[in-house]
Amino acid sequence: METISSKNLPQDIQNIPADAFQPLNTSTLEERERIAAPSLSFLQDSWRRLKKNKAAVVSMAFLAVIIFISIITIWVSPHNPTQQNVSYINLPPRIPGLDSVNGLNGKTMVAGQLVDKYAQANVPDNVNFYLGTDGLGRDVLSRLFMGTRISLLIAFIAAILDITIGVTYGLISGLFGGRIDTVMQRILEILSGIPNLVIMILMLTIFDPGILSIVLAMVITNWISMARIVRAQTLKLKDQEFVLAAQTLGESRLKIALKHILPNISSVIIVQMMFSIPSAIFFEAFLSFIGLGLRPPTASLGTLLNEGYKTFRFLPYLMWVPAATLSVVMICFNLLADGLRDAFDPKMKE
């Protein structure tokens, strides 16, 4: 920008009317203290950031669909998942309308020749098993829905216990500090030293195998990492000035934990919970697979894998299907958790 000296005033400056040089009544308080940007709470702001992450959005959509189907199929299912039908065993998938696609039309290769298994088993034309049937004649697709539902149920129960026990433990340990903290941490270390499998087997000797025993095993071990993380965050926040301010106002310790600490660590808790769900799903699947978890006829992704792997050589789809579902669910949760962590991270703020 050119500097103007009073000796060579440009014409356009000279021409400014004298009126323009009258004093301006400076604006009111409102104008000065004006905030232009729209008001966004922390959650709204994070949601906006999350939406930008394509992988997380896709995962969220996938999971929403899967969860929706899992719930709907309690009442509406293609076939009864536990009903056995000896005449319909090991049928390949048949999807109406895809008659030309081998593998999805009810036909498989037997000794080099394409055989219509459905015709062989005298299955009526309007009865279709979209993913085929298993060794006991049960519809794989329906069992998949049931399996996914139960696996997700177990995972959510685990997540809720994670939060309830883990967060409370971590908060108390972090807020009280001192000797209480030391004792609580030592207890944690002892608990985490015991292998999950050992606890599982102990549960089995006391309880019958089933949802209860798996959930109890998770209760004892899975909340530990949440407790540790919550404690670390609490310790960090404890010395922040806004917490000190609450103390000088006379706020009780409980209120400080609920009003000041918890909301500020909620993002960490949510992310940790999201990450713990896939590992809980996998834990259950693993246990059921090795026979320590749920037992048939209850279907879970793990039992389905167990049944499927026995006939893997001949009927691979009996194992591929639950394996693929398990993988997709776990990947989606992981991607979503990843996306949430980035969305919550305040360093991304401008």
Add this chain to the structure above:
Amino acid sequence: MEAKKKVLLEVKGLKQYFNVGRKDEVKAVDDISFHIYEGETFGLVGESGSGKSTTGRSVIRLYDPTAGEIIFDGKDISKIRAKKDLQEFRREVQMIFQDPYASLNPRMKVNDIIAEGIDINKLANDEAQRTAKVNELLQVVGLDPSHGTRYPHEFSGGQRQRIGIARALAVDPRFIICDEPISALDVSIQAQVVNLLQDLQKNVGLTYLFIAHDLSMVKHISDRIGVMHSGKLLEMGSSEDVYSFGVHPYTESLLSAIPLPDPEYERNRKRIIYQAPAADNKERKLREITPEHYVYCSEDEVMIYRQKIEAKKAAAQESL
């Protein structure tokens, strides 16, 4: 000089040690005594590690003092533990913090932040009264009631500091400890906040303990000043006494290190470097050298300091 004023806060022999008995024991505040009159501003000045912030936090009972007495309005509050007594104290004494970005809960709306004290002490009977009080406080500190529904991150540093002041005022305290309230603010905003604090003091009748490291600003706002270093009070007196006639070597080094917005002065300024004196067995404490002007020294040093002060006053008279 005004008539004998009432002492609102008296601190006697305050010690605040951390990790007592362990290898990493820290004597943050090591036996200090001072008093603050009602209605005045007492400035506590020092560099990092001097113990000034710890002093403030001990007085407001964020810590339990290791030793000593803190007598507020006639009552020793250093040892009270009963919730009811402590809560009474917490209505009378409040604190403003240094970091405008950390002193407000980022997840709470401004209304709720300011009303926290009102809620705890049940000072409002219903929602309408609560809102009215909050809006009044917002206006007192120069903000708009519409700002109440926003979150702290939407405000500038100076505005956040004013929200912090409103929060402290919500319980109608008599005494406010200002822990470096302007250090993190821009220069022009510092002036706004300082002016606001002074106005409030006049209108509401507040007493301040103003903790800071900026000696010029402390001198401007304080009636009396205390200089701290390594947990001890080294000099105490009226702001004029300390700023213009400070005689403790540390005070002198501090004064000589402050840059002023005056190039001529800066060109000629000679910095005095403080050397902590060699340990000798003389007993040192805060002794009154001239009326209301105290210096941390031993018995035999009193005379030296008195002469020093008189020399400085004489020199000042001459240059007038």
Add this chain to the structure above:
Amino acid sequence: MEKVLEVKDLRISFDTFAGKVNAIRGVSFELFKGETLAIVGESGSGKSVTTRSIMRLLSSNATIDSGEILFKGQDIVRKTEKQMQTIRGKEIAMIFQDPMTSLDPTMPIGKQVAESLIKHNKVSKQEGLTQALELLKLVGIPNAEKRLKNYPHQFSGGQRQRIVIAIALICYPEVLIADEPTTALDVTIQAQILELLKDLQEKISTSIIFITHDLGVVANVADRVAVMYGGRLVEVGTAEEIFYNPQHPYTWGLLGSMPTMEGTEDKLYAIPGSPPDLLDPPKGDAFYPRNEYALKIDAEQEPPYFEVSPTHKAATWLLAPQAPKVTPPAEIVRRWAIYEQRYKKTGGAN
């Protein structure tokens, strides 16, 4: 005097969720050899953005919309990242505010100081360490030989800043940008560091751009001063001119808001309001909402630079011939009197 750096009409904007923020709105200045130019401004004025743009270290959502940064006859704005890497640390160096985070906590300081030299001047590791030792002695680290292998956490805050200065100066850069280097330090340490910088400036003959909001520090170090507000330079001049003959109401506000030595004032002159929201800057002069001396034209048209002396210019309509004569705050009147007395008589700055 030889020009080392010239910034011409720089305009930079940031892309945020709320819209485009025009952070730098036409900044031009020069840096002469061997001088210290102080850029003074408050938060949001754009001083850090300006200097980061010289180093081309802006964040990914920033765009240099237009303008030039001329260094050694070439435009830095047009350089590639690879080209910038040969300039950064070698010809233009930068030191930041927080010595805690400016140093790598896992690397011994000797290695950190030598790193820059080894990379830019291609010397051997041994030679690098030798030079590093020299520089550490130069910046006043006691027992430097023994401390080459120490880590940053073993030094005090003031010493860490000295090490940071050593790293910056080891390649004898032409330009040193110091972004609030003493703001985080105690006042006695600050005085030491400022003395050190002035001392080193002579020895290494580097030109310094010193960013700060502390006018006392400016008076201590600066030869010339540029006052920044709302993304523009509102007043530029020598230190004497800015401190004793300020012409822009914002400069008046800054000087008036500091307590004086005499301490006779009852209230500080406080500029009302907050720095402008550059998301939605006001039309005309960005300072007008807070300017008690604003004229009607300030709300319509941005003021050009008016010349006060060959070395002093200010962007305020108050300097237009048609503008009324205003009385600035008492503190400024006092300073003008000093200027009249000391400088007008001798016919120019000392």
